[in-house]
Amino acid sequence: MCAYGQAGCPLPTLADLFERVMQQSSRMHGISSDLQSQPDHYLFPSRNMLRKWKCHTHNILTPGDKQNAKSLDREQLTEVIVRLLGAWGDPLSQLHQSMRQDQNRNKNRERFSHFSSNKVLEMSDVMQELRDGVLKMAEKMKLQGVLSNAVVPVQPERALHSSTFAFYKRGGLRSLDRNDLLYCLRRDSDKVKNYLRILQCTTLPGLDC
């Protein structure tokens, strides 16, 4: 997509950008569902640790219901989206590295096959692309006056999650940690997809949401 107005390349409209972003977020969510080793059971057997269990992105305030989500304006919503997407860059790469190390060690107990490590890498790339796309879309919205000139963070918040992967460690690299990480990943991708949908339906007038 040539959003920079290169010669001979038609500029995409905002609707086109949104469409592309939505496709990307659907893809992202699909990968996260694949990575989830457990099926989509809504009733997880309770684990005592889950009560104290948090995602590493818990400090990013995200609207948890419709009223809160609607109360946010577009700039804030966009910011939340970008932050969420940026927060997963490092953890995914670290997860990928740790999985490859396990493969190299050729552990038989390794639950994640080669297939999963590639999926993690793919997920990382998709999220990065999506983040870039959302930023471009925000610029477009700014140009069209839809978005105010609020500052949207460009740099991913690396300082906050320097050792993100360690966040999930509970005294060792166990499969349970990875499950928690993947669970958080799936949830955050769902949040991003939902926020983008809200942004799309409230920004584009002619869309039949």
Added chain:
Amino acid sequence: MRNVLELTWLLLLVVTSHAKGLSPPGKPTLTSCRSPEKETFTCWWQPGSDGGLPTTYALYYGKESSDFVYECPDYFTGGENSCFFNKNNTSIWVNYNITVVATNRLGSNFSDPVDVDVVYIVQPNPPENVSLSIMEDKGWPFLRVTWAPPRKADTRSGWITLIYELRIRSEGENEWETHVAGQQKLFNIFSLRSGGLNLVQVRCKPDHGFWSEWSSTSQIRFPDYFHREKSAWIVITAVCALIFLIITWLLHMNSRSLKHCLLPPVPGPKIKGFDQQLLKKGKSEDIFSALAMSEFPPMSSSSNRDDLLVEYLEVHIPEELEAMLEASKDLDSADGGFKSESSTSDSDSGRGSCDSRTLLMEKCGRPKEHEDSTGEAEPEDWEVARVDAGGRTWPSVFTGPSHLLRPSEGQVCKQIKARSDVNISAPGHKQSPARWSVEYVGVQTVVEDDVVLLQPWSGRDGCPPPPTFHERDYSQVKRVGSDDTLLLLQKLPAGTADGREGRSCDTSQKSATCMHSTAPMSGYIDTAAVFPMATY
């Protein structure tokens, strides 16, 4: 004292409960939790045994990463054994840890805790306002189905994204035809079946959740679109008729060749020689044509060129039989055609000179027992056919090759003079009478008033005609006899002596090299055209 009273009371309770079988309640189980719009949700549980005592149930939940435990705010809205979480108490993307506890007088029992994230338990209500309408697209009808999302699901703000699915079936069918409509609220069905009542249902599902129930059935009756099918039949019928016409025309054009292929014509019998029956009964035109073209049988008008392709059959009639047949009819018939003498002569026209049993074969190796007083010399090997003026019969013409025959021939056939009253038998005929060959003679000259000299042609039996005798079968009739007789004149070409070298063939002659299809030479005319014959 009070303690003693309490202890006694407890003992009594235990004793009575044991006596009646009462027990603490059984373990309840959480069966399901559902959210219709991702804003509220309800959980249901299944109670265990109540232990015979009134049991109360309580639901407790805790939110993720919080140590607080809350009790269910609403036990009634969701029905019995349910807990309803309203909007204020519902948080999305948060893990709920829910437990149900059953309590009765004797004790309580906790269910197994479950974790619930509301975003994964969304099951919307069925779509609403399903409407059907029949529309036309360029003359072709189709069904348009439209619907609205369930009332509570907020899709307009994008909070929920629903995908839809519809199904349709005819009234008499059992199988549904399912179509996926995606996120749109409109769907066109083009695979209509004409006539009948059709039922349509729609359902929906969020991105990650459960399918709703099918909506209530909407009905619509399709009109009969027979005319659309009829036009197709008309086209098919027209094409078939055209093909049929083309095939019929082709068959008609090639009918002849087809007929020849399927039903080859049976060759009719072609008899060589002169048809005596024709002389008796035939018409004058036929006789003349027969005389003119003696080689060919009378052609009927129906004959076509195919007859030429058919080989002629040689029909041999035993002479005695024929003679007898002829004799029986000769006495009354008035025609003056050629007749063979019953006893003494035979119509051995076309036969080899050595074949005729009436011949006196001198050089054919037979004794000259019948040399008559005519004293025919050897060189004079004329064959004299006596014409009986008064009679009606002609002696048969004998064939005898003249000296013109090739001397290389082993057999030298001679002309033999024969008389009508001579009964010549040819016992030593080298060929049996049964084997007749067809031969013809040529009339050379008329010796006397009633004597015709015939030049015999040799037949196939070893006496091939001179090669010079190629053409011409026509003879000139000199005059008509007194009594229905014909005198044939054979014109002698110049340079021939005795008229031996006749260059003409008799009308009754046929040889292998004697072609009859050529035009007559000058001086020779078709006998049919010379004089009219008296009608018979």
